[in-house]
Amino acid sequence: MAENDIRIKRKIIHIDMDAFYASVEQRDNPEYRGKPLVVGGLPEGRGGVVATASYEARKFGIRSAMPSKQALQLCPHAIFVRPRFAAYKEVSQKIREIFGRYTDLIEPLSLDEAYLDVTNDKLNIGSAIEIAQQIKQAIKDELNLTASAGVSVNKFVAKIASDIKKPDGLTFIGPSSVESFIENLPVEKFYGVGKVTADKMKKQGLFTGADLKKLTENEMITQFGKAGAFYYRIVRGIDDRDVQPHRETKSMGAEDTFAYDLTGIDEMYAELEKIAKTVHDRLLRYQLKGRTITLKIKYSDFRQITRSLSLPNCTDDFDSILNTSKNLLAATDTENSRIRLLGITVSNFIPVETKSIPPSDQLRLFDI
Structure with missing residues (x-):
């Protein structure tokens, strides 16, 4: 019971910028605004791949990692631009400064997303939802960009929650709702479950978190290796991973x-x-x-x-x-x-x- 109490007291926010590279390009280049924009490799020659696409481009079915030639076929009038990583990194640093006003427990996953542990926030606001709202507003007011936020008691649920109401969304999954939320979650929505694993699960009649929950821990490990132990805990709402501010890249x-x-x-x-x-x-x-x-x-x-x-x-x-x-x-x-x-x-x-x-x-x- 003590472990459960500790877990429930945690307040985790996952912030994910909306179509980050494309949004920065549209912010900095008025001629791109409101138009289908693709950031990544150009479709000429052998062609490259899509790094990200604006929401206007996504309406045509364009997605990250899609070959640029295919993206052009889906939307012949799309605008293709190469990434400007120096610009994105500069914006990312400013976003990080906004996070730092509320907590030092920040774990960036990439230039455009991060976990924040606001269990004890610097400003004594107390409410993780209010902090997420303030962060989103600061990003909008100061950087003219939008972000989506997920708020929950652990990293796994917070990350999934941030994707539910994109763009410019905020989703809270409270302690009493975590297990039911995960039980209803399709397996392909589980963070870390790729297409191959999802297909394997479905072939075994495992379509949701509730289906996974029927398996014993040994069965999960037998079927999915080391990840099986992680899935066993996750479907029960257990994710005790800390937000790690400093992580060495190996x-x-x-x-x-x-x-x-x-x-x-x-x-x-x-x-x-x-x-x-x-x-x-x-x-x-x-x-x-x-x-x-x-x-x-x-x-x-x-x-x-x-x-x-x-x-x-x-x-x-x-x-x-x-x-x-x-x-x-x-x-x-x-x-x-x-x-x-x-x-x-x-x-x-x-x-x-x-x-x-x-x-x-x-x-x-x-x-x-």
């Missing part, structure tokens, strides 16, 4: 599971190029350089291998990342292989100041 990567198995080396190289570009952009965004490049390969039979190479010097260079990954791939038996997933990770970083991103997270290509 690695930076991206991976993609393909719609069909890759069988030719040329298409494998083409997919590696997209993934390497995502990793390269993330390294630049967080000003990181690493020595070790790791290639992850998952075959059609779900067999998985990794191959790594440490370079003489740290790098964030796109060509170095791509060429090293290609060489690692070529050293495997690609001729008779069917590959369903490829991933690239850069690690062994130069010692730097603590960065505001998750440690050792293997970010998917679709988490841009």
Whole structure:
């Protein structure tokens, strides 16, 4: 009972900026306002991928990580612009300053989202809902941008709640509502459950949190590995993870599971190029350089291998990342292989100041 009491007393806010990159571009460039705007790779040539899209563009079905060529097909009159990470980082720092008025317990997940623990806020406001409202208003008044907020007793529920009423929303899930909220949640909405895991769950008749709750902890671990223990606790509203203000970045990567198995080396190289570009952009965004490049390969039979190479010097260079990954791939038996997933990770970083991103997270290509 004591553990439950401690958990209920926590006040966690998850703030998520609305279409952040696109919103900054529309704020800074009046000619983009009210128009379908896509930030990311341009559709010309081989084309890139969508980093984010304005809400006007999303009405046409354009989504993050979609190939830019596909986005152009969905909306031929869309405006495509390359990301300006320096500008986004500057805005992100100002948002962080607003957070700091209320608490020092701030855990940024990326440039545009963060957890805040306001259990004991600096201004003695006491109400997490009121603090979230004030933060949203300050972002709107001072930066001319909008944010959505989720407020609850733990990180898991707060993050999901912030996505419910986007854009410019605020959702509160109180202590007495947490379990029922999670029971009614579709499994694909669980933070950390990707498409592959969601499909696996559905094939077993597991469609909601209530379905997951019927499994014992051992059954969950047997079915889903280490994550099973996490899911077992989450569906019961238990998430005791602290908001961590300082987290050291161990690695930076991206991976993609393909719609069909890759069988030719040329298409494998083409997919590696997209993934390497995502990793390269993330390294630049967080000003990181690493020595070790790791290639992850998952075959059609779900067999998985990794191959790594440490370079003489740290790098964030796109060509170095791509060429090293290609060489690692070529050293495997690609001729008779069917590959369903490829991933690239850069690690062994130069010692730097603590960065505001998750440690050792293997970010998917679709988490841009």
